Amino acid sequence: MSASLETTLDEGGADTSGPRRALAHLALVTLGPILAALVLSGLVLLALGVDPFAYYGYVAQRGLFSWLGLQQTLTRMAPLLCLAAALIVAFRAGIWNLGIDGQFLLGAVTSAALAPFLITVLPAGAVLLVAAAGAALVGALWSLLPALLRAYQQVNEIITTLMMTFLGVSFANLLVKLVFLDPGTTVPQTRTLPVADRLPTLFGTTISGGLVLGLVAVVVVHLVMTRTAFGLKLRTVGESPLAARHAGLDVPLLTVAVFAISAGFAGLAGGIEILGVHGNLQAGWNPAYGLAVIPLVFLARFNGFAAIVFVFFYSALMIGGESAARRIGVPHYFTLVLVANLLILLALAEYLDHRRRRAG
Amino acid sequence: MVAAPSVPLGTMQAAATPARPVPATSPVVELLGVTKRFPGVLAVDHVDLALLPGEVHALLGENGAGKSTLVAMLSGLVEPDAGRIRVAGEERRIASPRAALQQGISTVFQHVMLVPTLTVLENLVLGMSWWRRPDRAELEQRLAGIRSAFGIALDLDQTTGELSLGEQQQIEIVRALLRRSRVLILDEATSMLTPQGADELGALMRRLVKSGLAVVFITHKLDEACRFGDRITVLRLGRKVGELAPEGLAAMDQAAAVEEVVGLMFGDRSIAEARAPRLRKAEGSPVLSVRGLTVTGATRLARADDVSFELRPGEILGIAGIDGNGQKQLAEALAGQRTAAAGSIVLDGRDITRAGVAERRRLGLRYLTDDRIGEGAVGGFPVATNAVLKEIGAPPFWSGGPFLLGGIERPGRIAAHARELIDRYDVRTPDEATPIGRLSGGNIQKVLLARELSGDARVVVFNKPTHGLDVQNIMASRNRIAAIADAGLAVLLISTDLEELLDVADRIAVMAAGRLTGIVANDEGARARIGALMIGRAA
Ligand SMILES: Nc1ncnc2c1ncn2[C@@H]1O[C@H](COP(=O)(O)OP(=O)(O)OP(=O)(O)O)[C@@H](O)[C@H]1O
Numbered sequence A: 001m002s003a004s005l006e007t008t009l010d011e012g013g014a015d016t017s018g019p020r021r022a023l024a025h026l027a028l029v030t031l032g033p034i035l036a037a038l039v040l041s042g043l044v045l046l047a048l049g050v051d052p053f054a055y056y057g058y059v060a061q062r063g064l065f066s067w068l069g070l071q072q073t074l075t076r077m078a079p080l081l082c083l084a085a086a087l088i089v090a091f092r093a094g095i096w097n098l099g100i101d102g103q104f105l106l107g108a109v110t111s112a113a114l115a116p117f118l119i120t121v122l123p124a125g126a127v128l129l130v131a132a133a134g135a136a137l138v139g140a141l142w143s144l145l146p147a148l149l150r151a152y153q154q155v156n157e158i159i160t161t162l163m164m165t166f167l168g169v170s171f172a173n174l175l176v177k178l179v180f181l182d183p184g185t186t187v188p189q190t191r192t193l194p195v196a197d198r199l200p201t202l203f204g205t206t207i208s209g210g211l212v213l214g215l216v217a218v219v220v221v222h223l224v225m226t227r228t229a230f231g232l233k234l235r236t237v238g239e240s241p242l243a244a245r246h247a248g249l250d251v252p253l254l255t256v257a258v259f260a261i262s263a264g265f266a267g268l269a270g271g272i273e274i275l276g277v278h279g280n281l282q283a284g285w286n287p288a289y290g291l292a293v294i295p296l297v298f299l300a301r302f303n304g305f306a307a308i309v310f311v312f313f314y315s316a317l318m319i320g321g322e323s324a325a326r327r328i329g330v331p332h333y334f335t336l337v338l339v340a341n342l343l344i345l346l347a348l349a350e351y352l353d354h355r356r357r358r359a360g
Numbered sequence B: 001m002v003a004a005p006s007v008p009l010g011t012m013q014a015a016a017t018p019a020r021p022v023p024a025t026s027p028v029v030e031l032l033g034v035t036k037r038f039p040g041v042l043a044v045d046h047v048d049l050a051l052l053p054g055e056v057h058a059l060l061g062e063n064g065a066g067k068s069t070l071v072a073m074l075s076g077l078v079e080p081d082a083g084r085i086r087v088a089g090e091e092r093r094i095a096s097p098r099a100a101l102q103q104g105i106s107t108v109f110q111h112v113m114l115v116p117t118l119t120v121l122e123n124l125v126l127g128m129s130w131w132r133r134p135d136r137a138e139l140e141q142r143l144a145g146i147r148s149a150f151g152i153a154l155d156l157d158q159t160t161g162e163l164s165l166g167e168q169q170q171i172e173i174v175r176a177l178l179r180r181s182r183v184l185i186l187d188e189a190t191s192m193l194t195p196q197g198a199d200e201l202g203a204l205m206r207r208l209v210k211s212g213l214a215v216v217f218i219t220h221k222l223d224e225a226c227r228f229g230d231r232i233t234v235l236r237l238g239r240k241v242g243e244l245a246p247e248g249l250a251a252m253d254q255a256a257a258v259e260e261v262v263g264l265m266f267g268d269r270s271i272a273e274a275r276a277p278r279l280r281k282a283e284g285s286p287v288l289s290v291r292g293l294t295v296t297g298a299t300r301l302a303r304a305d306d307v308s309f310e311l312r313p314g315e316i317l318g319i320a321g322i323d324g325n326g327q328k329q330l331a332e333a334l335a336g337q338r339t340a341a342a343g344s345i346v347l348d349g350r351d352i353t354r355a356g357v358a359e360r361r362r363l364g365l366r367y368l369t370d371d372r373i374g375e376g377a378v379g380g381f382p383v384a385t386n387a388v389l390k391e392i393g394a395p396p397f398w399s400g401g402p403f404l405l406g407g408i409e410r411p412g413r414i415a416a417h418a419r420e421l422i423d424r425y426d427v428r429t430p431d432e433a434t435p436i437g438r439l440s441g442g443n444i445q446k447v448l449l450a451r452e453l454s455g456d457a458r459v460v461v462f463n464k465p466t467h468g469l470d471v472q473n474i475m476a477s478r479n480r481i482a483a484i485a486d487a488g489l490a491v492l493l494i495s496t497d498l499e500e501l502l503d504v505a506d507r508i509a510v511m512a513a514g515r516l517t518g519i520v521a522n523d524e525g526a527r528a529r530i531g532a533l534m535i536g537r538a539a
């Protein structure tokens, strides 16, 4: 570097406080909206005639500070983490796969159809493996149409994946009611995988082993995206398809790969939920986890480790919220209200930050 | 002592010295002590600048001197950290691009800012009142006025992305004229133009200032600055280091003015030493032969039509011609980014007509794009990553190869490689981790040039390699291009700058409407023969 530039740098007061300030800034634009969302949602509660402190206190107590609740929270994290992994791959590659709920549900149906059937012919370990793989595969297949349309016809995937979700949810229902119905019960649901044959729980607790899978998925995805050649290729395609093509990357092929990986993780999430928790699938069941995971992944700025932290707190909120629904009478959809507030405030913080920075 | 380089200054004495207008009374826009600091750089440092109506104000300075940043402050892209801006005598904030337009300040940016998928018409009306349907008849009438007054003609129904960058710049100028601006800023608007095109723009600027506009004209071609500019301001490392007022400038002859400016721009650092004449040793069998290559384009001009040529090791073949005559299509077809409709491309005896971009690169074909922001670089990635963007997964920057998802990144190696290139090519950047989009235009170009020139290759296709570089870097880059040819590589050099081709090429072909109209050896008399080819006569 030339001497003249160095003088410029010195005058620039080469910031030793740089990384520190950046971190403080990140905390501000992340924690700020979270706190604001809690306050705003508290006001909503007040308007409904509910004491926000009592509500938040109860939620924290049930979701975080009781052993039973904590175990449920950690179990709930498993599918959410897999979905987060699905989104991180896609979003970092510039692909807005908003169809994870459909992919999730079809993955769940696959596992629920395969596992109770296979358990009669295969050992439990193999059953879990095959059923989970099947879930991932079917999830991936469900994204094939949007993938091909996007890769070869530049059709916007936001619309196609959302549409495939509507289709997927109905299709999953149809499969449960017409094809994989358990003749032994009156409720429309698939046959049930015996508790003993489900994913093992951790160390004698009730925490599902799916948690480990979910954690591994997020960490691996994070490392692949940030540290490997494959990840850099995907990020290049995401940042600039033109630059990617110029650099000799096969953009359509990589696009299809991203869809397959992302939707595969979403399908796996559904599989884990069935194989680890429910054991069967009831017609009409659609937890729509994706709705909440999407904002969380944005909040984490596509960073896997941050996503784990946010997913943890959101799980606690869900579990606590579900209890509170029974106890205090606030519907558990209120957690989605909170997330919606968070999303709006996050966008606002981002906007204000952008303005402030531009003004210097 | 600074020796003024002969080449970029050109030999186009044809245009007469413009009549200097009477200096107008009060400035339309005034910058007082403006300062802008970016992380690690003081981009603009207490600069005063007054823009007078009726004056072309040339702004000069080496790559990274702060010219574009100054423009960004005038056009509302960034706000100064310190200092004041006065518009028509009143102190104003220019807080957004919209505010700038409202104050009558229009800008044609260094990097084209049109929406490529929209038509020319749609781009022109973009940003006008959105609630009204654009009135095509009225627009056409105003365009006819602009055509007769300023001589710019546009085809409204073309898709913008299919036009050459030079044509796109014209759209932006017209857009500014339609807005009835008081100040027009042209940031390196001539960098894509042929000498005639630049002369036409110069004449256009004269007409504009005569109608009362103030024009800011940023260029790296010093002769243009001296011929078209009424007043010249020179920036260096963010500081204003000199100003040549109209009286002083009018009294000097062009050579003296250029020498004065070069001294101000670079201080006493000398310009790259002159190069020994090239040893023309192009011999042996061709390494690249192109036969009847045809590529369809969106327009009559922008396509390659039955192009044939051969390149031998150690040879530089120049392609001259007006921008938008199929040069880009030809380059992209050679690089594998476009499929050929007909014809063949043979590299080292191997038919690569159907090979993809990556395979051609592996076989030793390199391509430097002229679209550095759009496809050459990923703006959000660090300089270091961009430097290896065409080698993702390759050792020594990645280890483990195909077994570990294409390899594990080795950030240390990548950074070291980038630091070496930054050093060698004098890239002005705080460090190699800085996102490349934050660099000045010329410094981005240096990174891309460094990327294509490093490693081993057989054939390199350069599309306007020195565009946007300052005089010193132009000389250094041409020397490097000559050096790789001397080292036995074959070079295809596409340029709109005839001086550049005459400087380094061995043979020069002229491209017009997608065809090579002739290839001449670069010896005495080449200029005349190329001139003849350019206007459509056989050499
Ligand atoms: N957004 C930004 N963030 C950080 N640094 C910036 C930004 N924009 C410009 N800079 C820095 O400010 C300095 C001046 O840049 P500027 O673009 O004004 O140069 P320039 O004179 O236009 O150069 P060129 O001739 O290469 O276009 C450079 O060192 C550049 O890296």
Ligand SMILES: [Mg+2]
Binding pocket: B067, B068, B069, B110, B187, B440, B441, B442
């Ligand atoms: Mg610039």
